[in-house]
Amino acid sequence: TGPRLLAFAGSLRQGSYNRRLVHVLAEGARAAGAEVTLIELRDFPLPVYDGDIEANGMPAPVRELQALMASHHGLLISTPEYNGSMPALVKNTLDWISRPTDAGTSGVALFRDKVAGIVSASPGPLGGLRSLLVLRDALAKLGLLVVPQQVAVGQAADKLPDYGVLNDDRLRTGVHGVAAAVVRQVRAGLLAGEMA
Ligand code: FNR
Secondary structure (H helix, E strand, C coil), X not given: CCCEEEEEECCCCCXXXXXXXXXXXXHHHHHCCCEEEECCHHHXXXXXXXXXXXXXXXXXXXXXXXXXXXXXXXXXXXXXXECCECCHHHHHHHHHHXXXXXXXXXCHHHCCCCEEEEEEECXXXXXXXXXXXXXXXXXXXXXXXXXXXXXXXXXXXXXXXECCECCCHHHHHHHHHHHHHXXXXXXXXXXXXXXX
């Protein structure tokens, strides 16, 4: 079987530009031969991380996200930029997944040696570029290999009118290039026997 990638946008709102963009990223990955599971974080509602909540029983969405992470070879993320950083939603989601699993194994191990591709979208001119630096670093600290290619889509209101529609040939090629790089890297890892 080919590379399996888990994709999500780091925004909950209906009209999210990043939600529109993650569809472009997923399309690129499918074109490169991956199976993509595109999820909405809205369907996995999580409280802000609280050790007391965890101690009283792990929220079901955490278990579901951990199972999804376990069954995929990598991540495709489109993130907004909030005050020059990644949204709390994205960090909170990664932090919950990193907690010990039902099987008593490390949640961080679910990320190790997996591959990530990241893009961002913003109505501003820089497209949320600064959030990519922070997200790249956070993913690397969890042990993921983040491919060097990345794309920040500025003026998102004009460029991303609908899900999966990116009105800029150069940027669309770039986003598909991020996805293709992830697929290539996963394939290389599969060949090397690093991933199941
Ligand atoms: C923003 N926004 C924003 N944009 C940006 O380019 N750089 C920034 O630092 C910030 N900071 C910021 C902080 C907070 C708290 C909010 C709510 C918003 C604007 C942001 O890019 C815009 O709301 C996008 O539309 C968010 O992405 P989605 O929801 O469209 O995917």
